[in-house]
Amino acid sequence: MRDRDDPDTAFLEATRTSYDAIAADYASAFPDAMGGLPFDRALISAFAEPARAHSPAPVAGLGSGPGHVTALVHGLGVPVFGVDLSPGMVALARRAYPALRFHVGTMTRLDLPDAFAEFHRVLRPGAPVLLTFQVADGQDRLHLTERFGHEIALDYHWRTPEKVARLLGEAGLEVYARALRERTRTSGIPGRSCWSASRARSAAGAPQALDGLHRGQTVHVPRRPRHAVQEALGAG
Template structure:
């Protein structure tokens, strides 16, 4: 599959280029953050159980990065593959987890047929999607899910919606926008896309985090 996304918006190019630049240190320093966060892991485990109980369709880990969460889902008995915008992230994921499938792609236009996924997992990947592109992303999630399929989103949050632009990370020059959104903002967009809310939760930041973390679980009507 080509690493190029024809006609992609500017934010996709900036995001891909930035993560290509920081792929190696990102993978080394954030190799398995779920292992240090039992509440987050419990939510991912619950998502895996919901997917397993609803059928055999696979899960797409969208924004899979170096592949550690994809591997977690595989270990929980879920058929899963990873999708990431950054070719270098995909290469590192394939190297670290040779038994799993990873490919380059964009959540704004998933290269998948309609109604083929039992679940979509997007942990800390919608944070780079601008407000005007979020409806497109959630419409894609709805399109590729089988009836009864589930979505689990994770993202940094706060009391109000905020945009941050970074020009450096891991001592590398980047150009990356971050969008911190309230759970209400995200759930409203999910509902407009035709997905039904199941649960939402916010946990306080750990000592090495600066913002609370929100999780939103939704499904496509059967």
């Protein structure tokens, strides 16, 4: 068991507690998070087509939040389940989408190279990964102490698309498409959204994924099923 004084443990607990505090207000503020984002929906639809080719292996939706993206993928005919660090978010997702599976979970190895290597280990060869993360010019970190009127302690980390592509490639995930979208609504968080589509190169592998590039927000993905979509929790 990890020591509570360990900085990674403290970070995970602060992130979990913060998202639990804002879960209901976040879901109320964005009741149909994908409704006004046709570009994002199109990218997820493009992910769903190759993901269906690996069915019945399910998609793992990492950083699934209140479940909007998980439900969208399900509606596209792809078996999927969601995983989130916050029990409060998971409870909201289960209530909103009772026919889908949502689990509380996290990844113990938080560095991006290790996280991407773990993706490759569990993904089936050729399985697609759709990763979305935040990009802010001239900024690599933001610390928030308040959101939706709640006292929180949330750290947002930004990486450049070039760095993420390099790390994915080094982990055995071949990037074949990338898109950068300007922010379309006010959320109090600066930056743009980057979508990166990749596939697992042949090697020892298994699943597919949808996951939120929020440090500490990824999860252990079960051994031989999956695909991956990465949803950026808190990205507005």
